[in-house]
Amino acid sequence: MIVKMKFINISGPRDDIDRVMDLYLSRYEIQLESALSELKTVDNLRPFVEINPYKDALLKATQFVGFLEDSDRIEPDTKMGLDDIFELIRATNEEFLAMEAKKDSLKKKQEDVQSRQRVIEPFRPIDGELDKILSYKYIAYRFGKLPAEQYQKMEKFLMNDLGAIFVKGQQDESMVYGAYFVSPAEAHKVDAVFRSLHFERIDIPAAYRGTPERVCQELTKESFDIQKQIGDIEKEEAKLLTEKAAKLVGAKKRLEELAHNFDVRKMAARVEDKKEDYYILCGWMADDDVEKFMEEAKDDDKVFIVVEDDHDNYFGEPPTKLENPKIFRPFEMFVGMYGLPSHDEMDPTVFVGLTYSFIFGVMFGDVGQGLLLVIVGALIYHFKRLPLAGIIATAGIFSTIFGFMFGSVFGFENIIDPLWIRPIDHMTTLPFVGKLNTVFIVSVAFGMGLIIVAMILHIINAVRAKDTASTWFDANGVAGLVFYASVAAVIVLFMTGHNTPAGIVLGVMFGVPLLLILFKEPLTNKIKKKTAKMEESKAMFIVEGFFELFETLLSYFSNTLSFVRIGAFAVSHAAMMEVVLMLAGAEEGSPNWVVIVLGNLFVCLMEGLVVGIQVLRLEYYEMFSRFYKGSGRAFDPYTKTKNNKK
Structure with a gap:
């Protein structure tokens, strides 16, 4: 059925809007409309221009809660006041930022160490004290790299005539690292030769002491020590957030409510004159909720509620909210796919639920497969709340019923007698x-x-x-x-x-x-x-x-x-199961149960899908098209919590 809606106007002192949202409207479902657009007959309407004071704190709280493991399972602390929440976020942020600053400094230091290590790493095979090599006065040296094919050419044709010594370091697929040593007098000529071999020089800082191997080991140890310090800081951060986990989760939840309620100003309007400055909110609310809201706020002299019964004073039709018995709620998905009913239409959900399940049962009548659909659909719907699973479970009930009517259990038609007929066999004679x-x-x-x-x-x-x-x-x-x-x-x-x-x-x-x-x-x-x-x-x-x-x-x-397809699928289902049993050798008295199980699963999945689509086609094209327009718009409440106190 369609929930009856009423259009209400809520007004009061401008600075009281947060209290009204937090105390009243946060516990009811109301679809707010833009007051500036809807109330065109009211003079002096102005928009709210205010910055949400909870956004920054909420961003920090969301960040901190995001660092927690299994935050959804943490019981929130809801006893804190607003001042306590802001102080919690401020203090936590201050401690957290101090730790982050230390960690950033260590990361930069680690990046510098790793950068220096990458420079010296390719020269590890060179056996020589770097501090001594870099202080040579009478020998010129050059550290660098050259392409592997150029190195092979140099080694084969030029090395004996260069007047220089090349000490090889590491080699990868494309480059050979190393250093060459030459007398200062020959340096100019040798440099020219190596440049022709595409030798790229690499500057080695003078601060190194010992062999390249020893320097790399020291840099590795230094990087490891820095990483350990970073890990210690991260443990401190985790400890800080874990100790405050319940309060942080509670603060996030409360700030989300306050930030959301504050943003109601986007839908509200201000009316300001010389004497008064007040807000106006307007929107749609369920009839029952309107009565509860008015009863709850009747003694509040700062809240003024007007229920608008004259539809000519607002624009647009009421939004549609469906409320059906629990067993039919999954079928609201099919109604929504076609289009929600407008307020002058009947809600077809119950009609769809009954006819869809009934027709599905006739077309897919089997006790065993029907029970399988019921169990699987019910379990998925219970844990995942998927509407389609609920539809499958309900349709499975009717499949089971018609399985008894047709005398079919997992395709076997000799286990139980049909309560009505066997679709594949029963014939009727008609005139002409x-x-x-x-x-x-x-x-x-x-x-x-x-x-x-x-x-x-x-x-x-x-x-x-x-x-x-x-x-x-x-x-x-x-x-x-x-x-x-x-x-x-x-x-x-x-x-x-x-x-x-x-x-x-x-x-x-x-x-x-x-x-x-x-x-x-x-x-x-x-x-x-x-x-x-x-x-x-x-x-x-x-x-x-x-x-x-x-x-x-x-x-x-x-x-x-x-509608002939209903009977056609009832017959085809029985025929397909006959094929499965024939392939399994059931007629010989010793069936292959693996084939029977797999065949039943195949038929259940494939034919179940096809039948489900065909029944939906009958609903939409043969029935909905005759009586239903589906031109309604969905009820989209600004507040999602339903008041269940009364």
């Missing part, structure tokens, strides 16, 4: 048709009944919307209902061997409704006493009306035949 599967006949008859119900729902919706044309002269209105019901009744009488009405009666039953549908527009104008000029000639009106009427008759026929 001959033998036809019984479930096909019942499916079409059932579909005709559902179409008639859909037409009745269309008439109810049209009456509620005060739409004369749709009520009386529409193809799904009273005229269409009389025609279709008459055709259905005549077919049933004929097929069951009963006498049909006389020709004159049939002419009236069939002809008058069709004429009413044909002349829908002029008849409506006549009833409403409107004078509308026809845009086309009378002949053209008749021609267009005739083809539209033909299309309507064709839709009646095609929509009715669409």
